[in-house]
Amino acid sequence: MSLTKRLYRLHPNRYRQAVEKEASYANLDGYESATLAIGSLGVAILGVIMFFVPASYRIKLILFTLLSAPVYFVLPYMVFSVTADKRKSEMERMLPDALLLVSTNLKSGSSINRAFLASAREEFGPLQYEFNTTAVQISGGVPVEDALDNMRGRIKSELFKDTLNVLTNAIEAGGNTADLLESSAEDIRSSLELRDEVRSSVRMYTVFIFIAAVVAAPALFGITVHMAETTTSMWSNVNLGQEGSSFASGGGGSGMSFSKPDIDTEFLGTFSILALSISNFFASLMISQIGKGNLRGGAKLVPITVSVSVGLFLVISTALNAVM
Numbered sequence: 001m002s003l004t005k006r007l008y009r010l011h012p013n014r015y016r017q018a019v020e021k022e023a024s025y026a027n028l029d030g031y032e033s034a035t036l037a038i039g040s041l042g043v044a045i046l047g048v049i050m051f052f053v054p055a056s057y058r059i060k061l062i063l064f065t066l067l068s069a070p071v072y073f074v075l076p077y078m079v080f081s082v083t084a085d086k087r088k089s090e091m092e093r094m095l096p097d098a099l100l101l102v103s104t105n106l107k108s109g110s111s112i113n114r115a116f117l118a119s120a121r122e123e124f125g126p127l128q129y130e131f132n133t134t135a136v137q138i139s140g141g142v143p144v145e146d147a148l149d150n151m152r153g154r155i156k157s158e159l160f161k162d163t164l165n166v167l168t169n170a171i172e173a174g175g176n177t178a179d180l181l182e183s184s185a186e187d188i189r190s191s192l193e194l195r196d197e198v199r200s201s202v203r204m205y206t207v208f209i210f211i212a213a214v215v216a217a218p219a220l221f222g223i224t225v226h227m228a229e230t231t232t233s234m235w236s237n238v239n240l241g242q243e244g245s246s247f248a249s250g251g252g253g254s255g256m257s258f259s260k261p262d263i264d265t266e267f268l269g270t271f272s273i274l275a276l277s278i279s280n281f282f283a284s285l286m287i288s289q290i291g292k293g294n295l296r297g298g299a300k301l302v303p304i305t306v307s308v309s310v311g312l313f314l315v316i317s318t319a320l321n322a323v324m
């Protein structure tokens with residue numbers, strides 16, 4: 001056993017099962033080394049980000065310690081999951097045409113394994129591999145039902161799994177599989193068109209969330225930090241020695257006392273960056289949930305939204321300090 005696999009075996013069993021499941025859906029080989037590489041890269045990037053965070057060394061060390069383990073374990077899983085979702089989307093997009101071709105081959109008198117093999121075309125993307133693998137298994141003596149069950153275990157698409165369930169039941173019952181596949185293809189096409197219409201109707205909400213989290217929030221935080229720095233600078237130039245004593249003793253007739261505001265602008269800047277990172281993390285998940293119906297798709301949006309919002313915050317803060 002190689003060193004990479006030995007290190008991978010040190011991970012928790014449940015974590016390895018989850019990673020291997022997503023890697024299987026994504027049809028990825030060498031997931032052990034990929035898990036270690038992606039996790040280590042994520043921790044390294046986190047260290048670079050912490051280096052540029054405007055905070056004390058102690059706060060940076062605490063944040064890095066708290067975030068390094070979640071980043072190491074979550075990042076590889078999310079990468080595999082996003083890759084699997086991308087493969088699933090491509091598979092579902094080509095599924096109606098592929099099923100119609102399989103149906104045509106069956107109607108021409110081909111056996112089901114030859115129908116799958118003849119339908120395994122390059123333009124069908126991931127379906128080419130699945131059809132080829134299933135056809136080879138059937139030709140090698142694996143029962144058709146078992147070969148279809150194996151294909152069902154390799155794919156993440158619930159839409160495709162339901163189609164394979166119907167196909168398996170039809171084969172066991174001796175039904176007309178060609179007509180069944182043809183009608184299933186038309187139903188899947190209608191379902192995908194309806195899904196696209198729903199996504200178009202809710203796109204306005206995703207745009208609103210994106211603008212609020214990525215554009216408006218950094219601007220507000222930048223203005224707030226600049227106002228706090230300006231106020232602190234103004235009060236630092238005010239001498240309250242005699243005036244403060246006069247007001248405190250009631251000599252000025254008001255009986256009020258004044259003191260300089262105690263505002264830690266460095267902490268306020270750090271808090272703004274953390275708040276923007278957290279809010280954009282959840283905003284990305286919300287956008288994915290509304291637009292695609294799942295949270296995993298938001299993983300690929302998180303680096304973009306967090307980077308843009310934090311970068312915009314730093315640009316606005318620097319510009320305000322330079323202009324005013």
